[in-house]
Amino acid sequence: MAVSEIMSESPKVPKPTIERLAIYSRPLEDLLEAGSPVVSSERLAILCGVNPAQVRKDLAYFGEFGIRGLGYEVKELLKAIRAILATDRRWSLCILGMGNLGRALVENENFKRRGYIFVAAFDADNRKVGERLACGLTIEPVAGIKDIVSKLHVDIGVITTSQKGAQRAADLLIDAGVRSVLNFTPAQVRISSSCFLENEDIGLKLENLAYHLTRIRGARATK
Amino acid sequence: MAVSEIMSESPKVPKPTIERLAIYSRPLEDLLEAGSPVVSSERLAILCGVNPAQVRKDLAYFGEFGIRGLGYEVKELLKAIRAILATDRRWSLCILGMGNLGRALVENENFKRRGYIFVAAFDADNRKVGERLACGLTIEPVAGIKDIVSKLHVDIGVITTSQKGAQRAADLLIDAGVRSVLNFTPAQVRISSSCFLENEDIGLKLENLAYHLTRIRGARATK
DNA sequence: CACACATTGTGAAAAAAAGCACATTCAATC
DNA sequence: GATTGAATGTGCTTTTTTTCACAATGTGTG
Ligand SMILES: NC(=O)c1ccc[n+]([C@@H]2O[C@H](COP(=O)([O-])OP(=O)(O)OC[C@H]3O[C@@H](n4cnc5c(N)ncnc54)[C@H](O)[C@@H]3O)[C@@H](O)[C@H]2O)c1
Ligand SMILES: NC(=O)c1ccc[n+]([C@@H]2O[C@H](COP(=O)([O-])OP(=O)(O)OC[C@H]3O[C@@H](n4cnc5c(N)ncnc54)[C@H](O)[C@@H]3O)[C@@H](O)[C@H]2O)c1
Numbered sequence: 001m002a003v004s005e006i007m008s009e010s011p012k013v014p015k016p017t018i019e020r021l022a023i024y025s026r027p028l029e030d031l032l033e034a035g036s037p038v039v040s041s042e043r044l045a046i047l048c049g050v051n052p053a054q055v056r057k058d059l060a061y062f063g064e065f066g067i068r069g070l071g072y073e074v075k076e077l078l079k080a081i082r083a084i085l086a087t088d089r090r091w092s093l094c095i096l097g098m099g100n101l102g103r104a105l106v107e108n109e110n111f112k113r114r115g116y117i118f119v120a121a122f123d124a125d126n127r128k129v130g131e132r133l134a135c136g137l138t139i140e141p142v143a144g145i146k147d148i149v150s151k152l153h154v155d156i157g158v159i160t161t162s163q164k165g166a167q168r169a170a171d172l173l174i175d176a177g178v179r180s181v182l183n184f185t186p187a188q189v190r191i192s193s194s195c196f197l198e199n200e201d202i203g204l205k206l207e208n209l210a211y212h213l214t215r216i217r218g219a220r221a222t223k
Numbered sequence: 224m225a226v227s228e229i230m231s232e233s234p235k236v237p238k239p240t241i242e243r244l245a246i247y248s249r250p251l252e253d254l255l256e257a258g259s260p261v262v263s264s265e266r267l268a269i270l271c272g273v274n275p276a277q278v279r280k281d282l283a284y285f286g287e288f289g290i291r292g293l294g295y296e297v298k299e300l301l302k303a304i305r306a307i308l309a310t311d312r313r314w315s316l317c318i319l320g321m322g323n324l325g326r327a328l329v330e331n332e333n334f335k336r337r338g339y340i341f342v343a344a345f346d347a348d349n350r351k352v353g354e355r356l357a358c359g360l361t362i363e364p365v366a367g368i369k370d371i372v373s374k375l376h377v378d379i380g381v382i383t384t385s386q387k388g389a390q391r392a393a394d395l396l397i398d399a400g401v402r403s404v405l406n407f408t409p410a411q412v413r414i415s416s417s418c419f420l421e422n423e424d425i426g427l428k429l430e431n432l433a434y435h436l437t438r439i440r441g442a443r444a445t446k
Numbered sequence: 447c448a449c450a451c452a453t454t455g456t457g458a459a460a461a462a463a464a465g466c467a468c469a470t471t472c473a474a475t476c
Numbered sequence: 477g478a479t480t481g482a483a484t485g486t487g488c489t490t491t492t493t494t495t496c497a498c499a500a501t502g503t504g505t506g
Binding site: 116155163179188196198204205206208213214 | 242244246272309314327337379402419422424429431432434
Binding site: 040067 | 482
């Protein structure tokens with residue numbers, strides 16, 4: 001299980017595998033804190049609501065982290081997953097749109113713990129500009145984005161503007177040199193193909209729930 | 224395209240289809256507002272970043288909504304999708320944990336527009352209890368949850384407590400008679416199998432982004 | 447009212463993902 | 477240092493989801 005092996009570009013890692021790796025890390029943090037030295041794929045699978053073989057296969061894409069007959073060393077496994085997900089380094093984020101959601105995100109401690117640091121916050125509304133946030137950041141005018149992004153080496157831009165402002169926010173980010181964008185608005189933003197875009201529509205899961213509620217009465221719990 | 228047909232329990236609808244139906248509704252709302260009478264599967268697919276055949280197949284699970292040679296009537300299609308997703312009726316929600324995220328959710332206008340109405344807000348912190356929120360709700364003590372849930376016919380319980388408080392919040396909800404739960408904390412909560420649970424971990428997408436950033440340099444935009 | 451044209455709806459093929467089942471390998475014990 | 481027991485890693489199978497490709501069926505036009 002060399003680091004080079006962890007980092008090597010594996011032939012084809014399923015996208016769902018990446019999402020699950022992040023899920024696995026949650027209970028692993030708890031186990032580490034609780035002092036459990038090892039965990040089996042079966043136990044981890046139960047904690048995450050997935051199939052044990054799935055856990056093993058997901059990990060196997062990146063190397064051999066387990067000890068046969070025993071399981072996985074919690075500390076080592078967590079370290080390995082963090083290396084895979086690149087949560088073991090610091091990511092600089094900036095955020096556009098300091099409404100309710102934007103404020104909630106920058107104040108959130110989990111992101112900081114995982115190495116995602118908000119280094120700048122912007123808003124198009126001049127009444128908000130200059131406001132000091134609890135996390136220590138001051139809301140900046142969007143006009144200054146280019147300077148700040150290049151000065152602070154922003155890796156990821158987060159969009160939490162109103163739906164109408166999303167495309168403009170994306171354009172500002174790309175123009176400022178940010179190559180990856182996480183969009184929390186329900187708007188579909190278009191972006192240069194050389195950049196990376198991920199959408200997170202918080203409302204979608206609710207609609208899912210409503211659908212299932214109207215059908216399956218007395219349904220089983222999902223992942 | 225009878226309503227009965229829309230509502231009939233289809234043999235097997237893929238889970239991703241349901242998620243996409245909600246995605247389709249976003250640009251459809253824009254198109255309706257913009258006054259476009261019809262939209263083709265190809266155009267809608269582009270707007271949503273998916274394959275045109277996918278759009279047609281997704282819709283075909285629930286009936287025939289299109290006009291060959293023309294496309295889909297925007298208004299009718301939106302109505303049909305809303306009927307499928309049960310967004311055309313009113314859902315009563317309650318929420319536990321009125322921190323930053325909880326406040327952002329209850330103030331959000333999109334949820335209200337789609338029929339998801341927060342009718343009660345709870346917090347375990349007595350200092351917060353009694354506080355009047357901008358949306359009109361007053362933060363209630365968790366002790367009163369059972370009464371309020373049954374009185375107001377709550378359909379869905381939302382958890383936005385701290386990670387540690389999530390399981391307790393879930394227990395309170397189930398005990399109060401809520402049959403479906405949307406959990407925004409990264410904690411895995413255990414729940415009676417007769418109830419429905421959906422998890423929305425807002426941090427996951429960020430970890431995804433970091434992973435892809437470290438690999439694919441100059442990657443293409445995703446869905 | 448036939449004809450051209452566009453776009454749907456869908457069976458069949460391909461691709462992707464999940465799950466099974468077991469040989470393999472390690473720890474622990476006697 | 478063999479033996480037992482447990483849990484991994486993985487080839488193979490099954491299931492699920494996506495995509496292709498085209499016949500079917502509408503609209504609009506002359
Ligand atoms: N609040 C929630 O719980 C929630 C839930 C689901 C989705 N969302 C989505 O997240 C987004 C933000 O939600 P919110 O509740 O924080 O909204 P909000 O209206 O409270 O805040 C939006 C902020 O963005 C700023 N803004 C608008 N255009 C901008 C631009 N081009 N550049 C910079 N700033 C700009 C506005 O000045 C405002 O301060 C919305 O699109 C909303 O649909 C929010
Ligand atoms: N804020 C974000 O942007 C963000 C992002 C990702 C995930 N999350 C997750 O969402 C959750 C809430 O985030 P937040 O920033 O609003 O946290 P927060 O700490 O601001 O608020 C948590 C609230 O929950 C209350 N609470 C705790 N246990 C409770 C219980 N059993 N019943 C009722 N209320 C209880 C607390 O009193 C507090 O008011 C956290 O689990 C967090 O990890 C938040």
